Amino acid sequence: MSTKNPNRIDNTFANLKSNNRSGFVAYIMGGDPDFDKSLALMKAMPDAGVDIIELGMPFTDPAADGPVIELAGLRSLKAKTNVGTILKMATEFRKTNNTTPIIVMGYANPIHHMGYATFAAAAKNAGIDGAIIVDLPPEEDAELRAAFETHDLALIRLATPTTDDARLPIVTKDTKGFVYYVSVAGVTGKALGQSADVASAVARIRKSSGLPVVVGFGVKTPEQATSVAKDADAVVVGSAIVDTFFKHGHNEAIKLIKSLADAAHKT
Amino acid sequence: MSNFPDENGRFGAFGGRFVAETLMPPILALEKAYREAQNDPSFQAEFDHMAEHYIGRPSPLYFAERLTEHAAKDSDNNKGAAKIYLKREDLNHTGAHKVNNVLGQLLLAKRMGKTRIIAETGAGQHGVATATLAARFGMQCIVFMGEVDIQRQKPNVFRMKLLGAEVRSVTSGTATLKDAMNDALRDWVTNVNDTSYCIGTVAGPHPYPEMVRDFQSIIGRETKRQILQAEDRLPDAVIACIGGGSNAMGIFHEFIDDKNVRLIGVEAAGRGVDTKFHAASLNGGSPGILHGNRTYLLQDAHGQINDAHSISAGLDYPGIGPEHSYLHEIGRAEYLSATDDEAVAAFQMCTKLEGIIPALESAHAIPRTIDIARQLGDNGLVIMNLSGRGDKDVNTLADILGVEI
């Protein structure tokens, strides 16, 4: 790996491991409520303890999201956010931070419309490290994966409680960076799954993929973050942050992020 | 050509399974169960029995004499007009073709041991059909319907409730059919174990476009038999309106390999395909990914989905089934459109001339059927799929005509 293209994801997990602690991944909706406020939040996240940033790309029809993220996406679209704007956020962020991984998360159509190859090149240029595309299961992601491989970007896959032993190798094969375990069968923002289930699922996925496993969906409080982080390599919080940022603004969102990050790092 | 899709659910470049990982296992399980059912003669026998005794099939293929006379009257160069036959799906139990598909899917759900059925609906016809068969099979039924559609299809909302279904009002997005589908998918992701999602058209992830087409293809099989009996020849053209495209695929499928039969779909042009207010995905859209498949969509320059517009709730959808996208690209089917105004005029004309009140959806096919009949002249033979009856639309018509009822 050249120094010009640092592998920020692998470095991040290596650092966490050498410090013997779990990481904290925070999701925000790019462009919500507008470009400037969203970018300011993004820039403040690493100092608040965020190890990896998940940057949401809005879509009109987010069929895998609950109301909090759906409404955030609609606010963002109203502020004229598009894939280009999201890339610009990453570019701006990279001007002052070259270590925190940025993973964009969204739905296939906007990047399909741009063209997967064009998107991959532009994402690399903007300093993005990987992507999670919710409606591209392994059966449909070959084309995007090829474009990502050209630019050494990670296409991160999701495993869920419905991903059984027979299917897990299909999901973990060709996966890069880390595997995202969606701990509940449901939309974003739902209640947390049983912790015992999470522990065994993480062990199973780690074994199958040989990669770090981050766990998300339904984590809202520092207590939950600590409990999930015990089993996972990192814990993801999305809806709770998006909701707090929308209702109470930047400072409260950062306060929440700090408390969640501290709770995750405790383990 | 009639054996598409391939094993990945692709019709050429269209179709596929663009769903969240949580839904992959259930759609793979559904596909497996469907393959087993296809190979089980008892499944087909139960379908046929219920189709005959509960739905009232076969539906008649009716020679629309006065519609034909009307077409002939103002025909091009006094060529006369082709004979117009109507396939009377409006006479099915629950009033539309939708029930054919629901029968197949709920028999399959029963076979898979599912006890909770969810569905999306636009005009309410698919919701009513699902509520009806769920009642018949003793299953719990939840229908997702956009708030806007609930307003314009009140009689159907009440019918669903009478049938014991819960109607969930969907307020997100444009509060129409596409948003109802989003919410149904959200419900399914959350309740995958006991729930079966009964999709109302030839859209969604594989195997839905194939499966729904297969269940609806009873329309075309009957039609072919009936027209051969009545006219001793195949028609020159088969015409159907297009929302997601299930009544059209249902009547087209049997004729796909009959290269001399023109297949014509009619999309909803709303206030015109050159305005922002239409639902014509093939005539005014481009390929994209929505609701589990790659197909033609109404979308903006950034790949965000545009709102569709049609006076008829059942056509008010920004996508189209992937097989239609494929038939369009290879040129096997032609896709025309009809505006709101044309549909409203045709609704009244068909009612007055034939004593048949068509669904506003089906009414979109009438003006193009008359055009084709005139082009063909009096040696021609055309069949239009009259996909449903218009009782549900009388309030909408009264509003348009400024009549209080």
Ligand SMILES: Cc1ncc(COP(=O)(O)O)c(C=O)c1O
């Ligand atoms: C009577 C009738 N025709 C047509 C449609 C459109 O659906 P499709 O294109 O799947 O046949 C509907 C949908 O609600 C309908 O109720």
